[in-house]
Amino acid sequence: MRVLGIDIGGTEIKAGIVDGNGRVLEARSVPTPADLGAFQAALREAAGFDAQVEGAGIGCKGVINPRTTRVEILPGTVHFLEGTCLAELVRPLLGREVPVAADNDARVAMAGEMVWGAARGRADALMLTLGTGVGGAAVVNGGLLRGQTGAAGHLGHVTIDADGPLCICGNHGCLETCFSAKAIEAEAFRVIHFGCESRLTEWFRERPREVTCQAVFEAAAEGDGAARRIVERAIHRLSAALAGLLHIFDPEVVIVGGRIAAAGEALFDPLRREVAWRTRVMMAREVPVVRAQIADHTGVVGAAALVMRER
Ligand SMILES: [Zn+2]
Known part of the structure; x- marks a missing residue:
């Protein structure tokens, strides 16, 4: 076929x-x-x-x-x-x-x-695609959740900061404005623009608009304080949003895809730890947070x- x-x-x-x-x-x-x-x-x-x-x-x-x-x-x-x-x-x-x-x-x-990857055979699953923005999808009782008008599952537009930055969707403080390649790059741009002491400033002083999310993760992995703070804060917010989603959907698995997932354990390890801590009372077990299999x-x-x- x-x-x-x-x-x-x-x-x-x-x-x-x-x-x-x-x-x-x-x-x-x-x-x-x-x-x-x-x-x-x-x-x-x-x-x-x-x-x-x-x-x-x-x-x-x-x-x-x-x-x-x-x-x-x-x-x-x-x-x-x-x-x-x-x-x-x-x-x-x-x-x-x-x-x-x-x-x-x-x-x-x-x-x-669902057909070839980490949601195969699962009746309830959540997916977040962490890229330029944040996409989302939910499988509920074996079917893709669509809602009345087809808008269900836009998990990137869960509000996590009532007075946060303006989002493309018209709302303020969506997850996408706090954890996405664009959000992380905007934070890094600010560091460079202000001339803060950071490898990001050294690397991108002459071309601040070319800073990438991947470069921020790399600088953080090399121990750069400013980059680490950006990454930690972003993962902290993502964890808070995901904990809320687990309380709503109670899925068997959370699948994380998109290009930021390539950061690997630098993302998954703190994310799993904070989500487990935030859901320890309401969830009977630790929900696996896994990387998408179709990369x-x-x-x-x-x-x-x-x-x-x-x-
Ligand atoms: Zn939004």
């Missing part, structure tokens, strides 16, 4: 042919264009494979209606997709009538974990899983 998986992101459109074991047989990516007019051509360039497929899955940021594949709400750089039906954009590439499914990108990542081509494999699950 072969399925086309498409991952529409703010900077890149990624596509691939995925087999029944979750292996990517072919993959391509192109930069995401700035308007709908150029989008169809970019999509054809990324996803116009010669292979005959038995279905197509699409993951996209924002609120997607999985019944119609319509993009309901999509703030940010790909805002121009709001109101379009993703299936209609993809069908011309397929050559014949096959099932097409679409959903929010974090839910798509969870679908991949490569996550969006493409997950999008393919969306179709495989429905077969």
Whole structure:
């Protein structure tokens, strides 16, 4: 079995042919264009494979209606997709009538974990994708939680600071504003901008806007005080948010994906310890917090899983 998986992101459109074991047989990516007019051509360039497929899955940021594949709400750089039906954009590439499914990108990542990864066989699971922003998805009683309007599971927009910074969603103090690559980079930028004593200032003095989340973790691992404080504070807030989520969902497992998960034990060790401490009274056992198993081509494999699950 072969399925086309498409991952529409703010900077890149990624596509691939995925087999029944979750292996990517072919993959391509192109930069995401700035308007709908150029989008169809970019999509054809990324996803116009010669292979005959038995279905197509699409993951996209924002609120997607999985019944119609319509993009309901999509703030940010790909805002121009709001109101379009993703299936209609993809069908011309397929050559014949096959099932097409679409959903929010974090839910798509969870679908991949449900079919081939850490959520396989689990009735209740949570997923956080820690990247530029924070995506989230929940499996409840064996099914992906969608809610009344498809907006359920946006765990990155849990409020953890009532008076915190403004978020892309319009609210203040969401988890995403405190723990995400953007949030960590913004804190580092402040350190550099103020000229504070730190390796970050040494490394990025001439190009402060190029500071990366990965560099902050690296500086922290090397013992830099300012970087350590940024990382510790971010993980402290993430732990608080996750403890609250465990009390709500009582999952069998928490799966953490996204590029910040590559920080490994520097993230997972303090996160597990603080979450366990915060939930010690209400939770009967320590909930495992594990790294996502589908680390490569996550969006493409997950999008393919969306179709495989429905077969
Ligand atoms: Zn928000």
